[in-house]
Amino acid sequence: MQDYGIGIFNAVLTKSALKKALKKKQITVNNVIATSATFINGGESITLSLIKEVSQNKKLVFKLEVLFEDDYLALIHKPAGILVSGNSFKTVANALPQNIIQSQHADATIPQPVHRLDFGTTGVLLVGKTSSSIRALNKLFEQRVVNKIYYAVTIGNMPAKGIISTTVDGKLAESNYTVCESVPSERFSTLNLVKLEPQTGRRHQLRKHLSGIGHPILGDKDYGIEHLILNGKGMYLHAYALTFVHPFTNKNINQIDPFPKRFKKLFTTLK
Numbered sequence: 001m002q003d004y005g006i007g008i009f010n011a012v013l014t015k016s017a018l019k020k021a022l023k024k025k026q027i028t029v030n031n032v033i034a035t036s037a038t039f040i041n042g043g044e045s046i047t048l049s050l051i052k053e054v055s056q057n058k059k060l061v062f063k064l065e066v067l068f069e070d071d072y073l074a075l076i077h078k079p080a081g082i083l084v085s086g087n088s089f090k091t092v093a094n095a096l097p098q099n100i101i102q103s104q105h106a107d108a109t110i111p112q113p114v115h116r117l118d119f120g121t122t123g124v125l126l127v128g129k130t131s132s133s134i135r136a137l138n139k140l141f142e143q144r145v146v147n148k149i150y151y152a153v154t155i156g157n158m159p160a161k162g163i164i165s166t167t168v169d170g171k172l173a174e175s176n177y178t179v180c181e182s183v184p185s186e187r188f189s190t191l192n193l194v195k196l197e198p199q200t201g202r203r204h205q206l207r208k209h210l211s212g213i214g215h216p217i218l219g220d221k222d223y224g225i226e227h228l229i230l231n232g233k234g235m236y237l238h239a240y241a242l243t244f245v246h247p248f249t250n251k252n253i254n255q256i257d258p259f260p261k262r263f264k265k266l267f268t269t270l271k
Contacts, residue, residue: 019036022034022035022036027046027047028046028047029044029045029046030044030045031045031047034046059094059097059098060089060090060091060094060095060098061098062082062090062094062095062098062099063095063099064076064077064078064079064092064095064096064099065077066099066100067124067255067257068253068255069100069101070249071103071104071105071129071130072103072105072128072129072130072133072246072247072248072249073126073127073128073129073133073137073246074100074111074126074127074129075124075125075126075127075242075253075255076092076096076099076100076124076125076127077122077123077124077125077257078092078117078121078122078123078124078125078239079122080119080120080121080122080234080235081119081120081234082119083119084113084116084117084125085113085116092113092125093112093113096110096111096112096113096127097110097111100127100129102129103129103130105129105130105132107130107131107132108129108130109129109130109131109134111127111128111129112127112128112134113125113126113127114126114127114128114134114137114138114141115141115146115201117239118204118207118235118237120219120220120234120235120237121235121237121238121239122237122238122239122257122260123150123238123239123240123257124239124240124241124242124255124256124257125239126146126242133247133248136247136248137247139247140244140245140247141201144199144200144201145244145245146242146243146244147197147241147242147243147244148197148198148201148239148241148242149195149196149197149239149240149241149242149243150195150196150197150198150206150237150238150239150240151180151193151194151195151196151237151238151240151259151263152193152194152196152206152210152217152218152236152237152238153191153192153193153194153217153218153219153236153263153266154191154192154194154210154215154216154217154218155188155189155190155191155192155215155216155217155218155224155225155228156188156189156190156192156214156215157182157189157190158179158192158194158213158214158215159179160178160179161176161177161178161179162176162177162213163175163176163177164176164177164209164210164212164213166208166209166212168202168203168204168205168208169202169203171200171202172200173200173202173205173208173209174198174199174200175196175197175198175199175200175205175206175209176196176197176198176199177194177195177196177197177209177210178194178195179192179193179194179195180192180193180194180195180267180269181193181267181268181269183266183267183268187228188218188228191218191266192215193263193266193267193269193270194210204222204223206237207220207222207223207237208223210223211223211224216228217235217236217237218230218235218236219234219235219236220235220237221235234262236262236263238257238259238260238263239257240256240257240259241254241255241256241257242254242255243255
């Protein structure tokens with residue numbers, strides 16, 4: 001078979017290609033799997049069955065809204081229902097290369113998020129486009145000179161403003177909040193539009209803080225009140241703005257990501 005089979009099929013035009021096909025058991029003679037020792041007399045039915053191999057480097061096709069971009073960094077809108085990064089195929093990180101223009105700097109690299117937003121959180125996300133910008137932006141977060149503003153919809157009557165200071169994962173966590181508007185709700189008694197200014201960046205900090213004072217975020221299945229969990233509508237937490245000094249141009253960046261429609265449906269001040 002090894003000598004006779006060369007050139008029979010367009011897909012195996014060389015001896016090495018034929019060897020591979022035989023090794024993968026892709027060739028049959030009279031419906032019997034062939035080997036290199038299979039003898040051909042003439043008149044046999046020879047079949048080649050190729051299995052299409054899936055590329056391990058397949059790309060995620062996912063459209064992202066770019067709010068700002070230059071040759072060093074980008075600010076994008078993170079939609080709900082997608083991880084920023086991780087082992088999953090569908091992540092913001094995997095979708096970035098197709099949505100971000102490649103930097104022209106010598107240390108250009110695959111664009112990379114420099115902070116995290118939860119799976120259910122929407123809003124503005126900062127991305128580095130060069131190795132030096134990724135390091136510089138990470139340093140800004142470490143130095144706590146990136147100002148973040150979030151808005152959430154919370155449940156129940158709560159004080160007009162306050163400071164929540166606790167420990168999260170053994171570290172100090174502090175958040176400032178201001179109630180901007182409250183509306184009556186038949187199911188939840190009261191729903192509040194709350195402005196949040198985290199002073200630290202602990203994991204799930206805002207969600208834990210609001211749950212801890214008895215006013216969890218609407219739709220938060222992890223930290224909500226069991227009989228008041230809203231199913232199917234997602235979590236009402238939005239990263240509204242990021243403010244920082246651009247580490248390379250020294251310009252003040254104040255990027256806002258407008259409120260989602262579902263927030264506007266609840267509060268008149270947003271319409």
